Amino acid sequence: MSASSKRLTGSVLPEVDAGDFAEEKARLEETKRAVFNILEDSAREKERLEETHRALLNILEDSAEEKAMAEATQRAMLNLLEDFDVERSKAEAANRELRASFESLRLANEATEAANREIEAFSYSVSHDLRTPLRGVAGFSQLLLADYSEKLDDEGQDYLRRIAAAAERMGGLIDDLLKLARLSRAAMERGRVNLTAIVEKILERLRLAHSDRTVETIVAPGVTVFGDERLLTIVLENLLENAWKFTQNREAATIEFGAKPGSEEIACFVRDNGAGFDMTYAGKLFQPFQRLHKLDEFPGTGIGLATVKRIIERHGGRVWIEGAMDHGTTAHFAIPRSTEEEK
Numbered sequence: 001m002s003a004s005s006k007r008l009t010g011s012v013l014p015e016v017d018a019g020d021f022a023e024e025k026a027r028l029e030e031t032k033r034a035v036f037n038i039l040e041d042s043a044r045e046k047e048r049l050e051e052t053h054r055a056l057l058n059i060l061e062d063s064a065e066e067k068a069m070a071e072a073t074q075r076a077m078l079n080l081l082e083d084f085d086v087e088r089s090k091a092e093a094a095n096r097e098l099r100a101s102f103e104s105l106r107l108a109n110e111a112t113e114a115a116n117r118e119i120e121a122f123s124y125s126v127s128h129d130l131r132t133p134l135r136g137v138a139g140f141s142q143l144l145l146a147d148y149s150e151k152l153d154d155e156g157q158d159y160l161r162r163i164a165a166a167a168e169r170m171g172g173l174i175d176d177l178l179k180l181a182r183l184s185r186a187a188m189e190r191g192r193v194n195l196t197a198i199v200e201k202i203l204e205r206l207r208l209a210h211s212d213r214t215v216e217t218i219v220a221p222g223v224t225v226f227g228d229e230r231l232l233t234i235v236l237e238n239l240l241e242n243a244w245k246f247t248q249n250r251e252a253a254t255i256e257f258g259a260k261p262g263s264e265e266i267a268c269f270v271r272d273n274g275a276g277f278d279m280t281y282a283g284k285l286f287q288p289f290q291r292l293h294k295l296d297e298f299p300g301t302g303i304g305l306a307t308v309k310r311i312i313e314r315h316g317g318r319v320w321i322e323g324a325m326d327h328g329t330t331a332h333f334a335i336p337r338s339t340e341e342e343k
Contacts, residue, residue, distance in 0.1 A: 138167035188228040195223040199257045202240050218256040225266050226338040231311045238304035239270040239331050246274030267334040276323040
């Protein structure tokens with residue numbers, strides 16, 4: 001063996017303990033696992049950071065949407081405030097107009113009250129100042145005819161009869177005018193009114209007063225309205241007396257009373273087969289003292305339909321008339337339904 005070989009073989013290598021090696025290996029593996037765990041934790045942390053980043057982005061997007069919504073809401077509020085200003089201006093203008101209307105109404109009421117006072121004064125004057133000389137004219141005309149008829153020729157006597165008749169007619173006109181004025185001022189007492197019963201009473205009275213006539217009458221049963229019974233009786237008296245008068249030349253006279261109830265009003269009518277009239281002049285019939293027939297054919301003052309119109313309008317209703325020459329007349333009046341009527 002050479003010397004160098006002896007040196008190599010003679011050198012002493014440190015001895016490695018198998019247990020230490022195993023421990024080192026275990027530590028290396030633990031370190032490896034720890035590194036792997038750290039890497040896994042880092043990956044999860046990265047994912048959490050990415051999720052947090054995405055959440056922040058979503059929050060930023062939501063914030064942008066909320067900002068846009070807030071801006072839109074703000075614009076809407078501004079528009080509402082502008083609309084409110086416009087509406088407030090309109091309301092103020094309406095209030096001014098309303099105050100002006102109230103003032104006009106107040107002035108109109110004062111004018112109406114003044115007119116009513118004038119009407120009352122006129123009525124008093126008509127009742128006392130005009131009636132007295134009128135009665136004098138009629139009375140002295142009758143005295144002349146009674147005491148001095150032998151001194152007057154036929155023409156003079158005819159003149160006196162005409163004077164007396166004119167005075168009597170004028171007295172009737174004055175009475176009717178006063179009645180119309182009183183109807184406009186009289187207080188109304190509203191309640192349920194049985195029109196059928198009123199019509200039957202009026203027709204019975206007309207039959208007794210004109211027993212020489214035969215008139216067929218048709219009366220609808222159970223017609224009731226809500227109104228003033230006294231005033232509505234005057235309406236029916238005028239309409240039925242007109243129908244009775246204008247059928248006097250009919251051999252088979254017919255008078256009918258009926259009604260057509262509606263949801264908002266009750267429309268009643270009085271129909272006859274009498275003389276009728278030309279519809280061209282229908283608008284004149286409800287004006288005081290307007291007549292479409294000669295006085296010697298059908299007597300009257302021409303105030304009846306004006307009275308009917310005045311009373312129905314005081315009930316808040318309406319009135320109209322239809323007819324044809326020699327084919328009869330139908331007078332209509334409609335009265336609004338009342339909430340009290342349904343109780």
